[in-house]
Amino acid sequence: MHGPPRGASRLVARLSRCRSPGEAEEVLQKLRAARVLSSAGECTAAAAELGRRALWRQAVSVLADAQGAGLCPDAVFLGAVAGACGRGRQWELAASLLEGVLHRRPASLGGVVAANILVSACGKARQWQRAVSTLWGLQAKWISPDVVTFDAAAGACRDAHAWQMALVLLQAVSAASLSPTVVTFNTAISACEISRHWHLASTLLDGLRCQGLEPDNISYGTAMSAHAKAQRWRSASALFEDMQR
Numbered sequence: 343m344h345g346p347p348r349g350a351s352r353l354v355a356r357l358s359r360c361r362s363p364g365e366a367e368e369v370l371q372k373l374r375a376a377r378v379l380s381s382a383g384e385c386t387a388a389a390a391e392l393g394r395r396a397l398w399r400q401a402v403s404v405l406a407d408a409q410g411a412g413l414c415p416d417a418v419f420l421g422a423v424a425g426a427c428g429r430g431r432q433w434e435l436a437a438s439l440l441e442g443v444l445h446r447r448p449a450s451l452g453g454v455v456a457a458n459i460l461v462s463a464c465g466k467a468r469q470w471q472r473a474v475s476t477l478w479g480l481q482a483k484w485i486s487p488d489v490v491t492f493d494a495a496a497g498a499c500r501d502a503h504a505w506q507m508a509l510v511l512l513q514a515v516s517a518a519s520l521s522p523t524v525v526t527f528n529t530a531i532s533a534c535e536i537s538r539h540w541h542l543a544s545t546l547l548d549g550l551r552c553q554g555l556e557p558d559n560i561s562y563g564t565a566m567s568a569h570a571k572a573q574r575w576r577s578a579s580a581l582f583e584d585m586q587r
Contacts, residue, residue, distance in 0.1 A: 357369055357370075357388060357391035357392055357395070363397055363399065363400065366392060366395070366397050366400045367400065370388075370400060370403065370404070373388065374407065381413070382408065382413050382414070382415065382416060382419060385404050385405075385407065385408045385413065385415070385419060386415075386416075386418055386419040386422055388401075388404050389401045389404045389405065389419060389422035389423050389426060390422040390425075392404065392426050393422055393423070393425040393426030393429060394429075396426065396429035396430045397426065397430070398426045398427045398429065398430035398432050398435070399430075400426075401422070401423050401426035401427070402423060402426075402427070402435070402439065404423070405419070405420075405423045405439065416456075417455035417456040417459065420439075420440055420456055420459055421459050423436070423439065424436040424439075424440060424459050424463050427439070427463075428463070428466060433463050433464075433466040433467035433468075434467040434469070436463040436466075436467070437460060437463040437464045437467050437469065437472065440456065440459060440460040440463055441460060441476070444456055444457065444460055444483070453485045453486075454480075454485055454486065454487060454488050454490075454491060457476070457477075457480055457485055457487065457491060458488070458490050458491050458494055460476055461473045461476050461477055461491055461494040461495050461498070462494040462497075464476060464498060465494060465495070465497050465498030465501060468501070468502065469498070470495075470498040470499045470501070470502040470504050470507070473494065473495045473498035473499075474495050474498070474499065474507060474511070476495075477491055477492065477495045477511075486518075487518065488520065489515060489520045489521065489522065489523060489526060492511050492512075492514060492515045492518075492520070492526065493523075493525055493526055493529055495511055496508045496511040496512065496526070496529045496530060496533070497529050499511065499533060500529055500530075500532050500533035500536060503533075503536055503537050504533075505533040505534055505536070505537040505539060505542075508529065508530050508533035508534075509530055509533070509534075509542070511530075512526060512527070512529075512530045512546075521553075522553060522555075523555070524550065524555050524556070524557070524558055524560075524561065527546055527547075527549065527550040527553075527555065527561065528558070528560050528561050528564065530546050531543050531546045531547060531550075531561060531564045531565055531568070532564050534546065534568060535564045535565070535567050535568035535571070538568070538571050538572065539568070540565075540568040540569045540571070540572040540574060540577075543564065543565045543568035543569075544565060544568075544569075544577075546565075547561060547562075547565045547581075557585075559585070562581055562582070562584070562585040565581055566578045566581045566582060566585075569581065
């Protein structure tokens, strides 16, 4: 297969000046004719440029071009396509595309990085069950999830008010021999706050400290909001005073 021609980067940069899907299609046809889209690097750059313009259909077509040419999209390429779909409010499509590619070639996609993009896309598509099942299914693909994977799945549960599963995922972090971060606890606290479980929010705030972590403004603010929603003004005020120390 021939490599991209000299000046390929300048040709790809033309996509950043496209103002309509039709104009982008014209540029893509020229790129294909000039064999610019013959390397994963140039395809990634093209998808990124299209993503900045929210031209998700065209970004997906670049992914199809790459696969048709026998190229193996890496995590960066998939992230660019997913970002384009996201800017076009097509997160469900992004999740389906990523899931299909990861299923076919899990070992060659940067492993957990690509998986994290997929779990995040599922969450943004409001499909928390899919995010969680993707997380649980990673080991079957010989991919070990990291704390970011768990945080992304827990965030999907939080947004869907599935607070019980968010707490299960918090416990699963330690069970997987990973160290939860402040973000991990904040996601769980937020899930409890949204679902009006102030006592659990307080317990998690204490648990954060027991892990040797320092609560940040988000930790305190979310816990205070949980207490305020329950009209527990004194305890909310106590948390505020504790935050000021």
